[in-house]
Amino acid sequence: MTGRRRTIQFTLNGQPVAAEIGVHQNLTELLQDRFGLFGARESCGQGLCGCCTVLVDGQAITGCLRLAVLVDGSDVRTIEGLSDGETLSPEQEAFIESGAFQCGYCTPGFILMTRKLLDENPDPSDDDIKHYLSGNLCRCGAYPEILNAVKLAGRKRAALT
Amino acid sequence: MADRSTTTSVGHSIARLEGRDKVTGRTDYIYNLRLPSMLHAKACRSPISHGRIRAIDTGAALAMPGVRHVVTGEDVKAVLPEPYYGPAFHDQPILALDKVRHFGEPVAVVLADDPHIAESAAQIIEVDYQELPGVYDEIEALRGQVIVHEELKPAGTFADLKHLAGRRDTNLALDYHLRHGDTDRAFAQAEHVFDHIFSTQQTMHAAFEPIVALADMRDGRLTIYSSTQSPSFVRFEIARLLGWPESHVRVKTAHLGGGFGAKVYVKAEALAMALSLIARRPVRVALTMEEQFYTITKHANTVRIRSAVDKDGRITGRKCEVWWNGGAYADIGPRVAQKSGFSAAGPYDIENVDIDSFALYTNRPPAGALRGFGIPQLVWAYESHTDIIAGELGIDPLAFRKRNILRNGRPQAVGSIVEDAEFEAVLDDVARRMNWRGPFDKGSGTLLRGRGIAIGFKASISPTTSSAIVSVQADGSCIVYCSTVDMGQGSDTAMAQIAAEVLNIALDSIKIVHPDTDVTPYDMSTLGSRSTFHMGHAVRLAAQDARGKLDAMASAAGLPEGANTPLADLFVKTFGMRAGTIVGAANYMPEYAPPNYETGQTPKVTPFWMIGAAGAEVEVDTQTGQFRITRLVNVCDAGKAINPAVVETQISGAAVMQLGFTMTENMIIEDGQLTNPSLADYKIPGFFDLPDAMENGFIEAEQHNGPFGAKGVGESGTFGVSPAIANAIADAVGVRITRLPITAEAVFRALRAKAGNPLGDA
Secondary structure (H helix, E strand, O other): OOOOEEEEEEEEOOEEEEEEEEOOOEHHHHHHHHHOOOOOOOOOOOOOOOOOEEEEOOEEEEOOOOEHHHHOOOEEEOHHHOOOOOOOOHHHHHHHHOOOOOOOOOHHHHHHHHHHHHHHOOOOOHHHHHHHOOOOOOOOOOHHHHHHHHHHHHHHHHHHO | OOOOOOOOOOOOOOOOOOHHHHHHOOOOEHHHOOOOOOEEEEEEEOOOOOEEEEEEEOHHHHHOOOEEEEEEHHHHHHHOOOOEEOOOEOOEEOOOOOEEOOOOOEEEEEEEOOHHHHHHHHOOOEEEEEEOOOOOOHHHHHHOOOOOOOEOOEOOOOHHHHHHOOOEOOOEEEEEEEEEOOHHHHHHOOOEEEEEEEEEOOEOOOOOOOOEEEEEEEOOEEEEEEOOOOHHHHHHHHHHHHOOOHHHEEEEOOEOOOOOOOOOOOOOHHHHHHHHHHHOOOEEEEOOHHHHHOOOEEOEEEEEEEEEEOOOOOEEEEEEEEEEEOOOOOOOHHHHHHHHHHHOOOOEOOOEEEEEEEEEOOOOOOEEOOOOOOHHHHHHHHHHHHHHHHHHHOOOHHHHHHHHEOOOOOEOOOOOEOOOOOHHHHHHHHHHHHOOOOOOOOEEOOEEEEEEEEEEEEEOOOOOOEEEEEEEEOOOOEEEEEOOOOOOOOHHHHHHHHHHHHHOOOHHHEEEEOOEOOOOOOEOOOOOOOHHHHHHHHHHHHHHHHHHHHHHHHHHOOOOOOOOOOHHHHHHHHHOOOOOEEEEEEEEOOOOOOOOOOOOOOOOOOOOEEEEEEEEEEEEEOOOOOEEEEEEEEEEEOEOOOOHHHHHHHHHHHHHHHHHHHHOOOOOEEOOEEOOOOOOOOOOOOHHHOOOOEEEEEEOOOOOOOHHHEOOOOOHHHOOHHHHHHHHHHHHHOOOOOEOOOOHHHHHHHHHHHOOOOOOOO
16 A cells, blocks of 8 residues: 555646656546546546546546556546636536536536537437436436537537537 | 516526536535545444444554554544434444444444555454344334344434333334324225235435545534535534534535435534544545445335225225334434325325334334435335226226315315315326327337326425525625525525525625534525425525615615615615625524324424326336336426426436436345445436436426425425336236336236246246
């Protein structure tokens, strides 16, 4: 347990950063303990709920299952990097306007997955959306509203381009 | 009241105040809180369900570098001589003492600066158990061959539990009895008698922000940061354990990542307090998802329900016996047995009703409140039973229900007259949305279709009090202080809407202060769909109190009545500059009359009734038992909605949650061990578990004594879901499922049994 530590360098929400981290620690801990970013959050701890979803080199991964040292040299994007803090992204706006959350604990994961989905498929069908988001769970059961939010986000993005 | 043409805030679908924080990942959950010099706690938990603790060897754990303390039940007892807590019984030790009573019970805790070290050390604590036989079934528990608690210790807060003090050799933690009319005579004179048994399984909340508490004890004062739904109760109970004045304990919360009843009363707070007392440092007790399975769950139960029916299809008598599987510690289970138990005969106008409801200890993880407080388990029984009766009498299920439904002005079996309860309108709306009277495709070949309806109801918990403070600042803005916890249900927004409406100011001029017992006034708890009604009233009255003072200020300043001077100008006129604060305050407690112990009768059982109904259409594959819910309709009585959009998401979310409890969720205990404490094996609903079509709605009817005509609605969407689905399956393929969850295997076994070719045991 007195495990080894390593210094890693990576890009975090567009900025180059470095951190020293234990080899046993996961990406969620790295973001929370070293950078104070709590948008990726622990819940099931087994990669099943999607609350800790983070984009690493463009791929959506679960932060609880990714060892922190493995992001050395990677491009890491979290919910905090999705907007500049002033102007919300189309996905974030759509989630608010559709009432697509209740407690909000799972919301960052859903929004990041929505971003990824719409990057790959700007006009997804209901089935595409359900399939793509099936790895994220919402205990408040806001699925119908989330479905609407993804479609609204798609329209918002289309209007911007 | 909330006529939308005349209100500016109340009655409008305003987006949640905290929306930006939630979509940017910046919401302040307690799980994210870190305190300076904090220690992390990790528990060593019992691997058996029932046994005596012979010895605990903490040596190896204590020797691990980085470990600060290893704490056992005896260590807790050394600093807190009576370390037992609970809202109904003082039966739950902070850490196990002498005995363990359920799988996963905390036995010892490691404290370390690094949570990984604490976790590793907790795994090498050696506990020597003498295993005892366990009891897991509520009916077996009643027979009393295995006794979970040697002696019962009621908390004394509830008058109807006092007679249980000191009772030995029983697992019965409450017996509730209702007697209404002459049931034996009704059965003797009945044209038809029906007798069925139904049961439900143990499930759990799985709030995504796991239960967490941080305790910071210093200089004879304690601050607790907790994901609690009950800050006022936590302060009361923690002060009682310490033998301190309540004022020396402060409890703070933030937004909760879901609650659903898991976070009511004391959960991790007592342990965090004891550990901070011992370590003299702040301590964080943060459960994992797995540990939540061992902490609090939803009751399994068994219901025997019998009905007497006359030749016209009127239910003339009903007898219900309900056995609640409360697990190893009572938590609020005895209240489930009583407060929900009285409604076990359903929302029907039945002259003669007997109910016997029993809360039982078993060696399962403790059961308490979960979205509905026992009601969904009762609706499962009475709406399945009601459907069977309609079927056997050859009466349409909707017509049979309407023939017997309770109507306003009539007494419910508990003896209270029903008011502002739109049973029939809710049923009719489900039927309309289902096109019930229209043609229905029953399918063909091996794919058969069916549909079903169900309706349930609930009384709000009584008697309870809410208090609120509203302060109006010199700039004309307003701060609302209340101890209602926003766990996702949108209470912050609703309270702001009410304050804004009364004070006639813009919603963005309102701030809501989150519960902090040093700052926000008393509230019974955020549970039982009570906040909109009770705290809504308190905020409304506090705002009116402030409004009255502002009006007096205006009058003193010589302003004509109705001048509508901006508040900021009014403060300047009064104080000569932008200065001063106006404070309004109010307590709210509705009328209530306690039930008679022998008969359970009371003239005033609740300030308002909650009603939820569902309609389901299913398609069943007769070759496999697999079935799809092709359509699910949920309709509730919402009073006058304070925020219609939020009400609709509450109904929808409750129905989705109940779908999980209907189809997949099931805590499985084998050989005394819980085999599936993980979201991998305990399946909560995901996108693909949704019905093909889902429709949610509500009937708006004024609740005459509600704030702006509103009533609570957070639980109502759970009521009808399970029996509506079972009734639809029965309609499709003629088999009746009597136990939850309704799995494809259960349907297939029932189909084979019906065909005279039953499957053997798995």
